[in-house]
Amino acid sequence: RTGSTVLLTGAAGGVGTLMRELLPAYGYTLRLLDVVPVPGAPEAITADLGDRDALREAVRGTDAILHLAGISLESSFEKILRANIEGTYNLYEAARAEGVRRIIFASSNHAMGYHPWPAPGSDAPLLAADAPHRPDTFYGLSKCFGEDLAQLYWDKHGIETVSVRIGSLFAEPNSVRMLSMWLSPADGARLFHAALTARDVGHTVVYGSSANTRLVWDLTTARGLGYAPQDDSEKYAEQLIAEQGELDLDNPDQAHLGGHFVTSPPQWPV
Numbered sequence: 001r002t003g004s005t006v007l008l009t010g011a012a013g014g015v016g017t018l019m020r021e022l023l024p025a026y027g028y029t030l031r032l033l034d035v036v037p038v039p040g041a042p043e044a045i046t047a048d049l050g051d052r053d054a055l056r057e058a059v060r061g062t063d064a065i066l067h068l069a070g071i072s073l074e075s076s077f078e079k080i081l082r083a084n085i086e087g088t089y090n091l092y093e094a095a096r097a098e099g100v101r102r103i104i105f106a107s108s109n110h111a112m113g114y115h116p117w118p119a120p121g122s123d124a125p126l127l128a129a130d131a132p133h134r135p136d137t138f139y140g141l142s143k144c145f146g147e148d149l150a151q152l153y154w155d156k157h158g159i160e161t162v163s164v165r166i167g168s169l170f171a172e173p174n175s176v177r178m179l180s181m182w183l184s185p186a187d188g189a190r191l192f193h194a195a196l197t198a199r200d201v202g203h204t205v206v207y208g209s210s211a212n213t214r215l216v217w218d219l220t221t222a223r224g225l226g227y228a229p230q231d232d233s234e235k236y237a238e239q240l241i242a243e244q245g246e247l248d249l250d251n252p253d254q255a256h257l258g259g260h261f262v263t264s265p266p267q268w269p270v
């Protein structure tokens with residue numbers, strides 16, 4: 001519901017920064033949290049996802065949580081375990097203890113990264129939201145865990161979650177792969193707003209992308225929330241393909257939906 005207070009975790013991150021700008025127009029009051037200070041927002045809460053008391057206080061009195069915090073690239077298993085797996089558990093526990101009823105979980109396309117890229121011209125169906133998990137990294141594995149945690153907290157405690165498998169949420173796509181994966185910032189805000197306001201979501205898993213001409217994911221569950229994407233990456237296609245060439249499915253870096261996360265994942269800075 002608009003007019004509600006939403007805790008935004010990871011408010012200093014890439015997606016968090018974009019959503020801080022775009023979501024207030026939908027009528028939300030945002031409470032910001034990050035492990036580092038949020039530039040331009042001295043009121044933001046600085047807390048680690050390992051600090052359970054701080055999380056209880058941060059979620060108290062909010063109507064919903066948009067959980068973007070955590071490590072957003074591949075890292076060591078130990079770091080992923082702490083930030084993404086234990087951190088997400090700590091946040092759900094805080095929500096349960098404080099009676100918060102709705103969480104939007106920033107899952108990732110990398111939960112599904114080992115699904116093969118469809119051959120050009122093939123009539124392979126779009127990848128459904130309920131296809132099996134095929135994580136491409138420990139990072140992707142932590143997103144699979146988060147989705148299952150969300151299911152558990154719905155079944156056991158009645159806390160609703162929309163798990164959004166975000167594609168590539170950047171101002172513009174910067175690779176040929178991203179022509180399929182791009183979620184424009186404006187469509188990202190539309191999707192999070194739909195996830196925050198749709199009724200009776202239980203635990204719903206959706207792909208987060210714009211209405212891209214080269215889409216590989218089935219957006220049915222996202223549209224079922226009322227999401228109506230307005231953008232299409234195709235306007236960037238000519239230039240990106242001229243610079244980088246078409247995808248080469250014989251190249252192991254490009255043969256799967258997770259792209260180069262499958263072979264040489266970008267590393268979270270230590």
Ligand code: 15L
Pocket residue numbers: 072073108109110166167168169178181
């Ligand atoms: C992700 O999950 C990352 O957080 C982001 O930095 C991008 O790499 C994105 O996936 C992607 O696949 O483009």
